[in-house]
Amino acid sequence: MKLLLLSTNTTRYPYPVYPLGLDHIAGTLAPGHEVDILDMNVVGGLEPLGAAIRNFDPGIIGLSIRNIDNSDTLGVKSFVQGYEEIIRFIRCCTKAPVVLGGSGFSIFPGELMTRLDADFGVVGEGEVLGMLLDALERGEGVAGLPGVISRGGDDRGPVAWTGGLRRRFRPPDAQLQFYLKRGGILNLQTKRGCPFRCIYCTYPRIEGSRLRMSAPEEVAREARGLQEKGARYLFITDSVFNSDYAHSMAVAAAFRRQGVTLPWGAFFATTRPPDGYYASLAEAGLTHVEFGTETLCDGQLGRYGKPFCVKDVMVAHESALAAGVHIAHYLLLGGPGEEASTLEETMKRMEELRKAVFFVFCGLRIFPHTPLYEIALKEGQIAPDQDLLTPVFYHSGGIGTREILSRVQAQARGRLNWVYGDGGQKSERIVARMHAHGHTGPLWELLIQ
Known part of the structure; x- marks a missing residue:
């Protein structure tokens, strides 16, 4: 066919x-x-x-x-x-x-x-x-x-694919050049599934909660193939690259054996890493660490279902910093339990995270099949038959969105490394212009102060 x-x-x-x-x-x-x-x-x-x-x-x-x-x-x-x-x-x-x-x-x-x-x-x-x-x-x-x-059938939910990951990378030249000319960024995946229980996240629904990992040597050969096709930066698309520390370290070691010399980045959880973890990855080319931190208040981390505490965040950050990699933290404010005191705790501790970019979002997008959906339903923020294709966000009853934004803006004033939301079309134009002049990779590291 x-x-x-x-x-x-x-x-x-x-x-x-x-x-x-x-x-x-x-x-x-x-x-x-x-x-x-x-x-x-x-x-x-x-x-x-x-x-x-x-x-x-x-x-x-x-x-x-x-x-x-x-x-x-x-x-x-x-x-x-x-x-x-x-x-x-x-x-x-x-x-x-x-x-x-x-x-x-x-x-x-x-x-x-x-x-x-x-x-x-x-x-x-x-x-x-x-x-x-x-x-x-x-x-x-x-x-x-x-x-x-x-058409007209019932949604029986996703079924995990168990046949392994096999990639056919044969893009037409026009498609390949489109991405190579816009930062040189190509991507790969080392595993699927997410064992974490973050209340807002859809990954367990899409990929399942059990990790299914590709053989590190196969991943490295794929990376080497992308390098030979002209990639200048790799992004690993795993939901959380360090959800299995042993596997991620094995992938990095395989990169070295296969002669992968490209810089690369991934999403990481700010769980407490093994000694030398980020240094080991940096030796294999890791340059960009994107942490899904979300909040710096232990109470909020618990309510968000995150698998780490604030002390873990600090240890992970300092470990990555010592390895010489660029660091970004994503913050998701205004979720269940957020109030002035929890926000203040996060704002205060952000000052302790040196040499990082902060991408700050306010309000949690409500998706079906997540714990957040059940929370919002119980609190009356959504109706049982509500159409969630139209974006709906959870907002804490303890503090308003405007107050959160005002507080963040006051502390961020004059700091390029504090970014609200996705940055919009202005950020898109800036990144595109820099890529057109030969810069590679995600480029957010240029905001670090």
Whole structure:
């Protein structure tokens, strides 16, 4: 069967993200399927998309929906209308059935199947798509396929993929050059699943709570291949790279053995690391550590379900700092239990974190299938039948959003390393301009004071 995979993501802040998931789907399909991958970041509009569809003439089209919105209370932007426009246009170009997938879709499968009028959906990991294609080719029903829903069918929830990660990295030159010219950033994944229980997070829903790790040597060979294709920076897309310290250290060691010399970064939990952990990773090329810290009040960390305390944060920060890497902390204020005293505690302790960038968000996006959803429902912040495709944020009853922002702005005044929300279009333009002048990587380290 001829399969067209389309990445619908066009968000470019802080930089455009290569659609890694589609490579993984292509890598697991049976040899009889012919696959083409298109990227709306590269295609550039609906008319070129139509020409590509007519030229390839697919038997089925898979749309990857990565984000529902930007999850930023300071400037909420929903992407669903854009997806509607793409699918309406596709329907005018071909009679091929449309199957939806991706992390954003997996959070709202039933709602998006209805809203976007799709034929099929893959909930959870996209490699399941291969089973759907095989069933359709044989003329079989799909009702019993794990992780697959059809028009009018029930969402049975995601099913973890256990077949291993196999990537087919054969991007057309135009697609590869698009990313190489915009920071040189390519990505890879070393494991799936998240064992943590953060109340707002959707990763356990999408990937499951059990870690499934790729062999470090395989990861390193993939990294070396990206390096040979021209990548100048690697970002590891694991939900939390250090959720398994032994595996992450083994990956770093494999990087050294395979001759991976690129700088790289990842998301980390501010759990207390083993001695020398960040130094070991830095020796293997780690340059950027992005900590999902969220708050610096122990009471709030407990209410958020975080697997660490404030002392752990301080130890992790100093360990990374001593290793000479760049550090960013993401803060998520205004969640359950937030009040003036807890906010003050966080503000005070932020001053103790030296040489870091702080990305500060206010209000927690409420997603279904999370503990935060149940909290918001119990408190009456949302209704049982409320449409959460339209962004809804949890706000603490103990302190208002304006008061939080005012307090943060007062302390951050004049500091470039304190960033509110996603930075908006201004930040996007600045990063794009610097990438155009040859700078590589995420570039937030230039804000560190």
